[in-house]
Amino acid sequence: MRLAILTSGGDCPGLNAVIRAVVRTATDHYQYECVGIKNGWKGAAVGDIIPLPPLSVSGILYRGGTILGTSRFNPLKDGETTARILENLTLHRIGAVICVGGDGTLRASHEIARMGVNVVGVPKTIDNDIQATDVTFGFHTAVQIVTDAIDRLHSTAESHNRIMILETMGRNTGWIALSAGLAGGADLILIPERPFSYDKICAMLTERHKRKSFSIVVVAEGAYPEGGEAVNIGALDAFGRPRLGGIGFELAHEIEMRTSIEARVTVLGYVQRGGTPVAFDRILATRFGVAAVEAVAAGKFDHFIALRGEELVAVPIADGVGQCKQVDDKLFEVAELFFG
Numbered sequence: 001m002r003l004a005i006l007t008s009g010g011d012c013p014g015l016n017a018v019i020r021a022v023v024r025t026a027t028d029h030y031q032y033e034c035v036g037i038k039n040g041w042k043g044a045a046v047g048d049i050i051p052l053p054p055l056s057v058s059g060i061l062y063r064g065g066t067i068l069g070t071s072r073f074n075p076l077k078d079g080e081t082t083a084r085i086l087e088n089l090t091l092h093r094i095g096a097v098i099c100v101g102g103d104g105t106l107r108a109s110h111e112i113a114r115m116g117v118n119v120v121g122v123p124k125t126i127d128n129d130i131q132a133t134d135v136t137f138g139f140h141t142a143v144q145i146v147t148d149a150i151d152r153l154h155s156t157a158e159s160h161n162r163i164m165i166l167e168t169m170g171r172n173t174g175w176i177a178l179s180a181g182l183a184g185g186a187d188l189i190l191i192p193e194r195p196f197s198y199d200k201i202c203a204m205l206t207e208r209h210k211r212k213s214f215s216i217v218v219v220a221e222g223a224y225p226e227g228g229e230a231v232n233i234g235a236l237d238a239f240g241r242p243r244l245g246g247i248g249f250e251l252a253h254e255i256e257m258r259t260s261i262e263a264r265v266t267v268l269g270y271v272q273r274g275g276t277p278v279a280f281d282r283i284l285a286t287r288f289g290v291a292a293v294e295a296v297a298a299g300k301f302d303h304f305i306a307l308r309g310e311e312l313v314a315v316p317i318a319d320g321v322g323q324c325k326q327v328d329d330k331l332f333e334v335a336e337l338f339f340g
Helices: 015-029 041-046 079-091 103-114 139-160 175-184 198-208 247-259 269-273 279-297 329-336
Strands: 002-007 033-037 049-051 096-101 119-123 163-168 188-190 215-220 232-236 242-244 263-267 303-308 311-316
Touching: 002 015, 002 041, 015 033, 015 096, 015 279, 033 041, 041 079, 079 103, 096 103, 096 279, 103 119, 119 279, 139 163, 139 175, 139 215, 139 263, 139 269, 139 279, 163 175, 163 247, 175 188, 175 215, 175 329, 188 198, 198 215, 198 247, 215 247, 247 263, 279 303, 279 311
Parallel strands: 002 033, 002 096, 096 119, 119 303, 163 215, 163 263, 188 215
Antiparallel strands: 033 049, 232 242, 303 311
16 A cells, blocks of 8 residues: 655644654555645645655654745635645545644545545644643643743743743643743643733732832733733634734733833744654654554544553544643642742
8 A cells, every 4th residue: 555644734843753664664664655735735635745665754853843844825725725625635646645734734634534535544733732641742842942941941931020921822721831830830821711800910019029120921922811812913724814923012011000110021832843853852752653654554534543541542533623722720720839
């Protein structure tokens, strides 16, 4: 069988580990021929498909990004596009596709599967917000990057008696902000699941600055004040979702205006996605890749691989996407103990 793999959506530390695991497992243990679809579903639409012999994945385990490229391309954006994808998969004799992507990509892949394509998914997002799996690869790397940034900001905050605000990724959930904020000793963490009050946070920061001369505030890009909404930069992605960013600057403006304490903002942005994956993510991504090939061999199509405890299981795509996994209330309560 000819097995294809594609990576779709935002890049993520560990994607190359998945690709390597798929190719090595498929060729060494199942004698499948592997090919790569370039730039996500966009490559399937234009027939940009390349061979992936075992040598092509040598030395990529530790590399960030994806050797196949990626895009936020919606394969269902119109009937003509979808038809071209189906035609190209047939033309290239693709027996199954392993699709590595986040919630939007997996939902689109489910619809492609309903059209007769043999699809197995691998969940990918640094936000860790896919409901059906305990954790997604790339998340731990992103948390480590943000934690390192918090550690570095402490010295500047203390030296200048400032409030340092660090804006992280996290459109709908605050997993990165909460986990890194807790690990880095943040004095306040703001996340989308818990709308905040400017009056309360400014009162808290004012009181803190009677005892300490600086504060570290970590805020997820999707966080918003009570009665307000997330800051939208005025554009939509290929799946119709708003692009967020800028809450850190709004927060700094309000804090300075209300408290007269100097506030500065650092927006990590795509830095959180880049670079070498940590060991945990390399291992998890490798396990996901192996399990995805095993699911193909077992005929578990229109499913994706999920981590449940220590076990990997195949979950129907339709049952595992469409709802964001929100942060653990108990974890947030632990972090709250250290606010202020």
